Amino acid sequence: MKGLWGHPTCINNVETWANVPAIMLYGADWFSRIGTSNSKGTKVFALAGKVKNTGLVEVPMGTSLREIIYDIGGGLIDGKQLKAVQTGGPSGGCIPFDKIDIPVDYDNLRSIGSMMGSGGMIVLDESDCIVSTTKFFLEFTKDESCGKCLPCREGTYRMLEILERITSGHGEMEDLDKLERLGNAIVKSSLCGLGMSAPNPVLSALKYFREEFEIHIKEKRCPTQRCTQLVTFTIIPEKCTGCTLCARRCPVSCIRGFNKKPHEIMQEYCIKCGECYNVCKFDAIEKI
Amino acid sequence: MKYINATIDGMPVSVLEGTTIMEAADKIGAHVPRLCYHPFLSTEGACRICVVEVEGMRNYLPACATAITEGMNIKTNSPQIRQTRRDLVELLLDNHPKSCLTCDRDGNCELQNLAYKLGVRERLFEGDRKRHPIEDSSVSLIRDAEKCILCRRCVRVCSEIQGVHNLSQLYRGFDTVVAPAFEAPMDDSVCIKCGQCINVCPTAAFIEQDATELVWAALDNPDLHVVVQTAPAIRAAIGEGWNLPPGTPSTGKMITALRRLGFDGVFDTDFAADLTIMEESHEFIERVKKGEKLPLITSCSPGWIKFLEHFYPEFIPNASSCKSPMQMESTLLKTYYAEKMGIDPEKIFVVAVMPCVAKKYEARRPEHYLKENVPHTDAVLTTRELIWMIKAYGIDFLNLPDGEFDNPLGFSTGAGVIFGSTGGVMEAALRTAYEMITGEPVKELEFTDVRAVEGLREATIKVGDLDVNVAVANGLNNAKTILEKVKSGEKQFHLIEIMACPGGCVAGGGQPLVYAGDYVYPLYPELIRKRQGALYTIDERKEIRKSHDNPYIKEIYKEFLGKPGSEKAHHLLHTHYEAKLPRGIK
Amino acid sequence: MEQTTYTLDQDIQDFISNCMTLEHPESYLIAVLHKVQGRYGYLSEKHMDEVAHLLQVPTSTVFGVATFYHFFRLKPAGKFKISICLGTACFVKGADLVLDAFKTELGCSLGDTTSDGMFSLEGTRCLGVCALAPVVTINEQVFGNVKPTQVSEILNKMKEAKVEA
Ligand code: SF4
Ligand code: SF4
Ligand code: SF4
Ligand code: SF4
Ligand code: SF4
Numbered sequence A: 001m002k003g004l005w006g007h008p009t010c011i012n013n014v015e016t017w018a019n020v021p022a023i024m025l026y027g028a029d030w031f032s033r034i035g036t037s038n039s040k041g042t043k044v045f046a047l048a049g050k051v052k053n054t055g056l057v058e059v060p061m062g063t064s065l066r067e068i069i070y071d072i073g074g075g076l077i078d079g080k081q082l083k084a085v086q087t088g089g090p091s092g093g094c095i096p097f098d099k100i101d102i103p104v105d106y107d108n109l110r111s112i113g114s115m116m117g118s119g120g121m122i123v124l125d126e127s128d129c130i131v132s133t134t135k136f137f138l139e140f141t142k143d144e145s146c147g148k149c150l151p152c153r154e155g156t157y158r159m160l161e162i163l164e165r166i167t168s169g170h171g172e173m174e175d176l177d178k179l180e181r182l183g184n185a186i187v188k189s190s191l192c193g194l195g196m197s198a199p200n201p202v203l204s205a206l207k208y209f210r211e212e213f214e215i216h217i218k219e220k221r222c223p224t225q226r227c228t229q230l231v232t233f234t235i236i237p238e239k240c241t242g243c244t245l246c247a248r249r250c251p252v253s254c255i256r257g258f259n260k261k262p263h264e265i266m267q268e269y270c271i272k273c274g275e276c277y278n279v280c281k282f283d284a285i286e287k288i
Numbered sequence B: 001m002k003y004i005n006a007t008i009d010g011m012p013v014s015v016l017e018g019t020t021i022m023e024a025a026d027k028i029g030a031h032v033p034r035l036c037y038h039p040f041l042s043t044e045g046a047c048r049i050c051v052v053e054v055e056g057m058r059n060y061l062p063a064c065a066t067a068i069t070e071g072m073n074i075k076t077n078s079p080q081i082r083q084t085r086r087d088l089v090e091l092l093l094d095n096h097p098k099s100c101l102t103c104d105r106d107g108n109c110e111l112q113n114l115a116y117k118l119g120v121r122e123r124l125f126e127g128d129r130k131r132h133p134i135e136d137s138s139v140s141l142i143r144d145a146e147k148c149i150l151c152r153r154c155v156r157v158c159s160e161i162q163g164v165h166n167l168s169q170l171y172r173g174f175d176t177v178v179a180p181a182f183e184a185p186m187d188d189s190v191c192i193k194c195g196q197c198i199n200v201c202p203t204a205a206f207i208e209q210d211a212t213e214l215v216w217a218a219l220d221n222p223d224l225h226v227v228v229q230t231a232p233a234i235r236a237a238i239g240e241g242w243n244l245p246p247g248t249p250s251t252g253k254m255i256t257a258l259r260r261l262g263f264d265g266v267f268d269t270d271f272a273a274d275l276t277i278m279e280e281s282h283e284f285i286e287r288v289k290k291g292e293k294l295p296l297i298t299s300c301s302p303g304w305i306k307f308l309e310h311f312y313p314e315f316i317p318n319a320s321s322c323k324s325p326m327q328m329e330s331t332l333l334k335t336y337y338a339e340k341m342g343i344d345p346e347k348i349f350v351v352a353v354m355p356c357v358a359k360k361y362e363a364r365r366p367e368h369y370l371k372e373n374v375p376h377t378d379a380v381l382t383t384r385e386l387i388w389m390i391k392a393y394g395i396d397f398l399n400l401p402d403g404e405f406d407n408p409l410g411f412s413t414g415a416g417v418i419f420g421s422t423g424g425v426m427e428a429a430l431r432t433a434y435e436m437i438t439g440e441p442v443k444e445l446e447f448t449d450v451r452a453v454e455g456l457r458e459a460t461i462k463v464g465d466l467d468v469n470v471a472v473a474n475g476l477n478n479a480k481t482i483l484e485k486v487k488s489g490e491k492q493f494h495l496i497e498i499m500a501c502p503g504g505c506v507a508g509g510g511q512p513l514v515y516a517g518d519y520v521y522p523l524y525p526e527l528i529r530k531r532q533g534a535l536y537t538i539d540e541r542k543e544i545r546k547s548h549d550n551p552y553i554k555e556i557y558k559e560f561l562g563k564p565g566s567e568k569a570h571h572l573l574h575t576h577y578e579a580k581l582p583r584g585i586k
Numbered sequence C: 001m002e003q004t005t006y007t008l009d010q011d012i013q014d015f016i017s018n019c020m021t022l023e024h025p026e027s028y029l030i031a032v033l034h035k036v037q038g039r040y041g042y043l044s045e046k047h048m049d050e051v052a053h054l055l056q057v058p059t060s061t062v063f064g065v066a067t068f069y070h071f072f073r074l075k076p077a078g079k080f081k082i083s084i085c086l087g088t089a090c091f092v093k094g095a096d097l098v099l100d101a102f103k104t105e106l107g108c109s110l111g112d113t114t115s116d117g118m119f120s121l122e123g124t125r126c127l128g129v130c131a132l133a134p135v136v137t138i139n140e141q142v143f144g145n146v147k148p149t150q151v152s153e154i155l156n157k158m159k160e161a162k163v164e165a
């Protein structure tokens, strides 16, 4: 292996470089006193998602997720229930609520299927769909795949296809095994860190939130209603005033009804865009 | 040199520092499957089919790209590794057309072979697949990106061996495609049509333009007098189509097979090779006398000529104006032969069997037409296409009696035969030029100094009092090296032989794609050497080994052409070149 | 038939000539492409070809690099460059729904420009203002907490602003 132009080459993140001056100034012992036995020093997280105070936070290694989210982040918006924390950026994993007391360091995060990665920390609440969140991450890694090595280039695309099937109501139970099998092959055999970690969100979600995948597949239902393809919009006749607004706004003209009479959605043509739901002034449209 | 100790599948190995896991495993007979790997190109490490398990490593490592380190404990097999490899190959199939049954590479496709061997028997992950139109703008070759598995061997051969850099990986991720700049049609690119991408491609993503239909139709047309000529390198390789060991000369069987296919005349391009030597030696001597336009550079490789026109137009005056032997032979078939036989040249259909796909392009260059719509060469078949035609016709090639070429355009000397190898044109030219210059017979016929499998050779040959500096280059990156030396004035040469393909025409882009072990690597030096060997053996066994001693050559000059370099010879046997766009980047 | 007529601005040509005097001139390819896109808004085939010749990097490599990075555009951008943050924080707050709304309103897909050349739609990864998620920028202007229902309004404002200007 050779570096750039055959010379030794050093590539590091800005955060690593930022630690160097402090270590030079105060010494390695000082730095080692902070953090845990295998993860020294501090770590900067980009706290975001459904948390009150978002932004960059720097904490000693070993601080628990609970402290970061509730003490520093001020808890969740609207007092909602924490569902999961996604750490490490798009290649990290989803950590379920019952693991948030684990001290955050490299080893612990890895042992629960996530990673330190980019230092991203996204808080998900009860209204977030785990399946569509993993799909989002995979969309990202699929886009970022450079295309050089086969497992990542072809594999992430296939995993995304499977997730799209599941979130649109065409999933099958075998798909879950396929996701795991593909995911492991990609992790084990990819060329660079991107492919080696791209399946993480899916693999960890399958570990901790398998049930939610199963509901999408077996019941063709998204418990959080985030997967629009699995949502049904219906007009409640009792509430509908027949104002015709939805019918005029529906992009595929699948709402019928006479002026001042309750309207009806022709479900077979509905593309689940949600426009009617958004424009109705009388809350007459139900989303299930 | 340090030795490193490691364990592969429980067996201790001791290898030189720098040895890869794949090389070490090969030595102990533990064959790791591979796909992007190619022994003569740089390591890509992209397909990951060659992954192995190394103790202490979280992930698998690619055997082709990992050097062994002290104490490594390697496992090339486990149920998990085999499943991973199978899944990877399946991922390729999922993104590949299901058209094996109608595919040119059916039966000798590395992907197909690998899928079978690794046991891919079901498709679990199938979904969308990439869609690309078939790109067939070039008269030489077709690019079918849907069959491309992105191993980038073609990218590497086109840049590392040919220095053309026509192909690159474009876009990213699932959209990645290998194509020329701007995804331009091959015909609008700097492609020199050497066909080496075909030679290294594991699938049918690069393949020649098919000419067999045209030839079948001509053979079936009672109004046409259909004649064929075969290049030197064909006889050295055609037998491989029937699993004869590489290097088995099959001239006689090939001739008989051609007659059975229905050709009205079977001629030898080697005759024109002898003629090329006459013209080129004359040209050389003239230039040496006048001291101008030196070095003289050979012009029989149309891939090289296209390279010259795109990349080194400043050297156009140095290139010999001689047509390639194929074009000389075709021209004579439609003039001399037509006259002699009393046949209307427009009724003669000339087929050339070539080891080369660039010849398909050369035949369509506007300079090579008798008149509008009447090319000198009507169709060019590759060795592969001819093998297929013989098989399709049901000819039992192996049991054919030997045949003889027709005359006068079918008799050649040993000098004409060795044209098919790198260094061959140079050697043939030296045999003749030596005698033309000194007026004395050559003492040592075999100029072994210029024979080489390696890509580059320089030598100084004593011709009388003259020290003739010669260079032989094959593979255009080597040609670049020589031309740059000439440009910088570092070296003064009199004569340079350049052939586009590594090893010369014996390893041309139209030669059989034979298996070497489990893989199709037509660039194996061993294979090339064997094919070259066949040509040198034929040369050795020939009674006449110098072009100017060919009695039919003497006759054609007397009867028809006058002298070498005469006006008529110029008109019929010489051509010209011009700078072409897009300009290549050296 | 030398490639004689270069249409790149002289200062960019000078920049490249200067690169040619340095070690590993090919390593300046991305910097050069940045300059070209900065000047002309996108990378035309002609310009890429000129860069290839001036920098003596194979044209296929130049095109490979230009098509590899999301940053480089091969077609002129719209008058208004709409960038939707598709970072994680914005996603959890519904950026995908905002994107869908833009797609429907403009009738064009991600990475495209509307047929009138007014708007081009692109995704970006984290603009660093996660607190305002979901975030959209149009040219230099930042819109925070965007809801899908606000999209048509935002677009109308842009069109009006254009008329005024
Ligand atoms: S794993 Fe890395 S090298 Fe392989 S395709 Fe993905 S990004 Fe490229
Ligand atoms: S907008 Fe609401 S009230 Fe009006 S017609 Fe539609 S459903 Fe009925
Ligand atoms: S969701 Fe969209 S497509 Fe379906 S009825 Fe409502 S407006 Fe029409
Ligand atoms: S290239 Fe190989 S795998 Fe593909 S269709 Fe042809 S024979 Fe089959
Ligand atoms: S034919 Fe030769 S020059 Fe053309 S793309 Fe293939 S390898 Fe490159």
Ligand code: SF4
Pocket: B147, B148, B149, B150, B151, B152, B153, B154, B155, B178, B197, B200, B201, B202, B203, B205, B206
């Ligand atoms: S065209 Fe052939 S050699 Fe080139 S990358 Fe594709 S499969 Fe490999």
Ligand code: FES
Pocket: B033, B034, B035, B036, B037, B044, B045, B046, B047, B048, B049, B050, B051, B062, B063, B064, B065
């Ligand atoms: S053969 Fe080793 S990675 Fe392709």
